Amino acid sequence: MNTHLCHVSAQRPLRVGILGGGVAGATTALRLADLGINTLLIEASNGLLNGPPICHLHAGGNLYREISDQQCLTLLRQSIDSVRAYPHSINRRPTVIAIPTTDAGDANALLPRLKQVTQEYQRLVAQDPANKVLGEPDDYYRCYNREQFVALAARPLPKKAHSHDDWLIPLAHHLDADSLKFPLILVQEYGWSLFRMAATATLALQDSPHCQLQLNTRATELEQLPDGWLVHTAASSPAETEQTHKVDFLVNACGFRTGLVDDMAGYRRQRLVEYKAAYVTHWQTNGDWPEVIFHGPRGTPKGMAQLTPYPNGVFQLHGMTDSITLFKNGLVASNQLSAQPQLPLPYLTQLDKGWQSADVTVRTQEAINHMARLLPAFASATVAGKPLYGAQQIPGSDPSLRAADVSFEGQHYARVEIVKASSALTAADRIVAQLADLGWLKWNCLERENKELEQNFLSQDSVKQTPRLSPQLAITSQHSAKQVEAAAVQLAHDRDYPEALALNMG
Structure with missing residues (x-):
């Protein structure tokens, strides 16, 4: 119609x-x-x-275990529409959700939500076949147990990733199974090129x-x-x-x-305003990498770590700690005198005039170290450019x-x-x-x-x-x-x- x-x-x-x-x-x-x-x-x-930096669709809200199921379903529908509105902006590679053994979370707790999101994706595709922009609905996510993950570590790297297994092999080569809780979850949540x-x-x-x-x-x-x-x-x-x-x-x-x-x-x-940054690095590695999300408690030294791949060995990093993506006093609220929350002056200066090279080096290295905590081989990564940075608004008073x-x-x-x-x-x-x-x-x-x-x-x-x-x-x-x-x-x-x-x- x-x-x-x-x-x-x-x-x-x-x-x-x-x-x-x-x-x-x-x-x-x-x-x-x-x-x-x-x-x-x-x-x-x-x-x-x-x-602010954009790196993925948030199709299903899989990065945020703290948000409601309804928000996840809304994000899925909005992401599908966004792919159709910006048809040449998507990087078609999956996302892996990993729960480190140091985290209190349970990977199985994500499964009921993933089933809801899958059912909604199936419904949307049945309603309009043009909505099938996140791969096959029946393949929206897949769980890997410990034995399957260890078996992938013994397989050679494919020249190009064609299957879920292919995307997971590079991670299996570099990640110790003893450092993870299982299942490991692979989701068809694609990248988005800003x-x-x-x-x-x-x-x-x-x-x-x-x-x-x-x-x-x-x-x-x-x-x-x-x-x-x-x-x-x-x-x-x-x-x-x-x-x-x-x-x-x-x-x-x-x-x-x-x-x-x-x-x-x-x-x-x-409203709230939050200042954030993501970091651009180069890592000499092989294989087609998925995006990898290591869950962790926000604002702590073990906060979520996010590895986003791009061509030619470039990786974008988030680390949800005050020394990496988050900033001390970087979340501010409006008041009765003004609808505009006031960020600290140093952050406003960075927003208006850019970063000093020393800050780029220090915070990017912090991001590399944070990722290497979970993926040790990443310690050899280097700074590849200035951060992607900006501030985002959040209406109301709920930062989640x-x-x-x-x-x-x-x-x-x-x-x-x-x-x-x-x-x-x-x-x-x-x-x-x-x-x-x-x-x-x-x-x-x-x-x-x-x-x-x-x-x-x-x-x-x-x-x-x-x-x-x-x-x-x-x-x-x-x-x-x-x-x-x-x-x-x-x-x-x-x-x-x-x-x-x-x-x-x-």
């Missing part, structure tokens, strides 16, 4: 302003422009998706006649009108140019700085929240408050539904085979049931995988990161 949206008023087409060109703002702009809605996207930096996402969004929005993209530009003042907003901006390049833009609807998608825009708009909102999308103020303002990138398209679709609900848009059927279909569509007079937009965007499918990869490699070079982070894998 195909649908499209059209403007209610032909005399004055709807214009939506978006502040922030991170994954939330860029994805919202992609959705709106794809629907033919005039969109103004304002981004303070010189490129899109310059925010640079290919950025390239996809940049190519699509630059080519779209419905998107006005303004980089190196920041909002300086907001004026609320009865029918929208005046957005005053200042451009930092090529010259300090001030402009005023009239928009009918304003989307605040400024990431961890969302509170600053809330303050300008006169709205209060409770992972599935969040959008909230609204009045009839002309939305704030996108995603914690994980896979939630961005959901947020965009809720904004579209809100615009239709307010009467700016109406749904129309392109192919109505019978009158019974009409009840599935939203009109000006009936807003009780919102039809589901296809997650596949024409705007992101116009460029080939090679074109996206080439643009992503250029972005990696421009941002001074190894090109391996932009290359296709799997």
Whole structure:
């Protein structure tokens, strides 16, 4: 069933302003422009998706044993939609979940949730075969007992991984079975290339006649009108140019700085902001590696360790300790005076001006040591570049929240408050539904085979049931995988990161 949206008023087409060109703002702009809605996207930096590190889909929330089953199911559905929206951004390799013997957790405790996620994936594929983007539903996860894992250690490395066993052999060659609790779990949770996402969004929005993209530009003042907003901006390049833009609807998608825009708009909102970093290393090893998650208690010296593979021996590391991915006093809350949580000055300086080389070396080495604690051969890894870093917002006061999308103020303002990138398209679709609900848009059927279909569509007079937009965007499918990869490699070079982070894998 195909649908499209059209403007209610032909005399004055709807214009939506978006502040922030991170994954939330860029994805919202992609959705709106794809629907033919005039969109103004304002981004303070010189490129899109310059925010916190992204390395995997979180398809099923398998990294987080502390979150609810409902959040896991939500993340699965959102991840499937995200793959379809960004078709050339996925690294197709599985994730291995390992419980060290030093951890109090039980691997078997994850199995009921995995069964729920598998059933939901099977249901979604049965509903729409195009949802089969995470491999075969019956193979969503597989458990390995100790005997199976030890047997894999005796097998030679395959030239290329084709099966679950193939992906696990490199880990079996390097990991002592005595250091693990079993079963070991392999999940079809794929990697996500931040640079290919950025390239996809940049190519699509630059080519779209419905998107006005303004980089190196920041909002300086907001004026609320009865029918929208005046957005005053200042451009930092090529010259300090001030402009005023009239928009009918304003989307605040400024990431961890969302509170600053809330303050300008006169709205209060409770939220957390957390500063994080991931580290780029090189390790001379053989075989196709999966991502590996070693569970551990957050914020302790034995916190979760995460090994994310890329081509050419490049590995991205997370270590959930205060000396690696987490930062002392790096989780801060808003207060009654401002909707913007205040990070310590050193972290704001790093966000604005980048890292000092000494900090890069020290914290990357801490990450290497943390991984080598569990995977001893990784001690030979070296620093391969500056960290991927940024701050993420978390609406409310629960730091374990992972599935969040959008909230609204009045009839002309939305704030996108995603914690994980896979939630961005959901947020965009809720904004579209809100615009239709307010009467700016109406749904129309392109192919109505019978009158019974009409009840599935939203009109000006009936807003009780919102039809589901296809997650596949024409705007992101116009460029080939090679074109996206080439643009992503250029972005990696421009941002001074190894090109391996932009290359296709799997």
